[in-house]
Amino acid sequence: MDMNTRDTTVTELNVLADFAPKLPESYQNSDFLILGNLTPQVQLDVIKQMKKRPKLIVMDTMNFWMEVALDDLKKVLKEVDVLMINDSEARQLSGEFSLVKAARKVLSMGPRYLIIKKGEHGALLFHENHVFFAPALPLEDVFDPTGAGDTFAGGFIGHLAKTRDISFENMKTAIIVASAMASFCVEKFGVQRLREITQEDIASRIEQFVQLVNFDIDLV
Amino acid sequence: MDMNTRDTTVTELNVLADFAPKLPESYQNSDFLILGNLTPQVQLDVIKQMKKRPKLIVMDTMNFWMEVALDDLKKVLKEVDVLMINDSEARQLSGEFSLVKAARKVLSMGPRYLIIKKGEHGALLFHENHVFFAPALPLEDVFDPTGAGDTFAGGFIGHLAKTRDISFENMKTAIIVASAMASFCVEKFGVQRLREITQEDIASRIEQFVQLVNFDIDLV
Numbered sequence: 386m387d388m389n390t391r392d393t394t395v396t397e398l399n400v401l402a403d404f405a406p407k408l409p410e411s412y413q414n415s416d417f418l419i420l421g422n423l424t425p426q427v428q429l430d431v432i433k434q435m436k437k438r439p440k441l442i443v444m445d446t447m448n449f450w451m452e453v454a455l456d457d458l459k460k461v462l463k464e465v466d467v468l469m470i471n472d473s474e475a476r477q478l479s480g481e482f483s484l485v486k487a488a489r490k491v492l493s494m495g496p497r498y499l500i501i502k503k504g505e506h507g508a509l510l511f512h513e514n515h516v517f518f519a520p521a522l523p524l525e526d527v528f529d530p531t532g533a534g535d536t537f538a539g540g541f542i543g544h545l546a547k548t549r550d551i552s553f554e555n556m557k558t559a560i561i562v563a564s565a566m567a568s569f570c571v572e573k574f575g576v577q578r579l580r581e582i583t584q585e586d587i588a589s590r591i592e593q594f595v596q597l598v599n600f601d602i603d604l605v
Numbered sequence: 606m607d608m609n610t611r612d613t614t615v616t617e618l619n620v621l622a623d624f625a626p627k628l629p630e631s632y633q634n635s636d637f638l639i640l641g642n643l644t645p646q647v648q649l650d651v652i653k654q655m656k657k658r659p660k661l662i663v664m665d666t667m668n669f670w671m672e673v674a675l676d677d678l679k680k681v682l683k684e685v686d687v688l689m690i691n692d693s694e695a696r697q698l699s700g701e702f703s704l705v706k707a708a709r710k711v712l713s714m715g716p717r718y719l720i721i722k723k724g725e726h727g728a729l730l731f732h733e734n735h736v737f738f739a740p741a742l743p744l745e746d747v748f749d750p751t752g753a754g755d756t757f758a759g760g761f762i763g764h765l766a767k768t769r770d771i772s773f774e775n776m777k778t779a780i781i782v783a784s785a786m787a788s789f790c791v792e793k794f795g796v797q798r799l800r801e802i803t804q805e806d807i808a809s810r811i812e813q814f815v816q817l818v819n820f821d822i823d824l825v
């Protein structure tokens with residue numbers, strides 16, 4: 386089932402509602418938790434299974450849950466540190482068109498950090514009164530966008546877990562890493578490209594992001 | 606007449622065709638020339654009136670001229686250094702959906718630099734195999750977008766003319782200045798906001814752009 390399609394049926398929802406993952410013992414002490422885009426109830430249940438509160442909880446969700454399980458969704462929002470949604474979902478959740486206003490409202494619902502993904506137009510990270518923008522790399526071709534969002538999420542928390550630094554400054558870097566990983570994902574079908582790339586490919590792609598936004602601020 | 610509306614009539618076109626601006630003597634030695642969005646014929650005629658070739662010629666145009674005066678438009682393109690269009694115009698002019706491919710085609714038509722404006726999603730600067738991206742500032746409200754494109758153009762060439770440096774590096778800075786100026790323009794009606802702001806306001810707004818895209822690249 387593709388969670389990104391909007392025509393999820395009630396039957397599928399019931400199947401999901403019956404899905405009650407049991408965290409293996411070895412996972413219950415993890416410092417970093419990412420909640421994939423599933424029913425808010427499942428997400429909350431996973432948080433409860435953690436023996437101690439992780440250092441960072443990141444949550445993905447979508448418009449569908451806003452429509453059918455908003456109350457549960459709001460409960461999970463109070464328990465997470467970072468929410469990751471796209472621009473239309475941020476607008477739907479907040480009722481605000483301006484992403485700046487939308488971010489302020491969403492941050493008042495619980496998460497201390499909000500990432501708004503804008504696809505080919507990049508991503509925004511909001512925290513208190515700060516905002517950071519990471520562009521998407523302009524690409525020759527997008528072969529298959531499937532999985533780009535999950536790759537972005539994995540790249541983001543992967544960098545934070547590897548560096549064990551959850552500061553706002555390091556989250557900026559994590560979003561650049563996330564964008565770089567997502568830019569590989571769309572180059573081939575499924576996970577094919579991600580299985581091919583090396584650390585060198587990743588470093589070189591990140592350097593492209595640096596070049597893309599780097600400018601000299603010494604104004605005459 | 607608003608050149609940004611797409612329903613320009615044939616009558617209006619004829620009026621424009623009769624418009625033959627005569628450059629004042631004192632303008633004919635200018636180092637910097639910007640051709641506003643008018644008939645390609647008028648643009649070409651202005652270039653011919655220059656006594657010596659300006660150091661930099663920047664050109665604005667739109668989809669309308671691509672539809673009714675493409676041959677003339679292509680002639681002007683061969684005479685200019687920088688073309689400034691929006692994303693849909695870049696796609697229309699090149700016949701390519703990918704902006705990277707579109708840029709390559711447009712750069713082969715004459716201009717050495719191409720700026721693709723994406724409105725609230727920022728702007729891209731292409732030159733040879735280089736690309737630079739300037740974000741738009743996420744705003745609380747957009748009061749009136751009228752004139753944002755012209756303000757952007759003015760901010761861009763204004764910075765280049767002031768610094769007298771037409772390198773790619775300085776064009777990056779010019780696009781940030783341009784974006785900052787455009788972000789003021791939309792805050793009030795018409796040119797009202799632009800008449801109020803001080804150099805300090807501009808410097809402080811540019812600093813916001815720096816903060817917006819600045820990140821640490823030291824990956825562990």
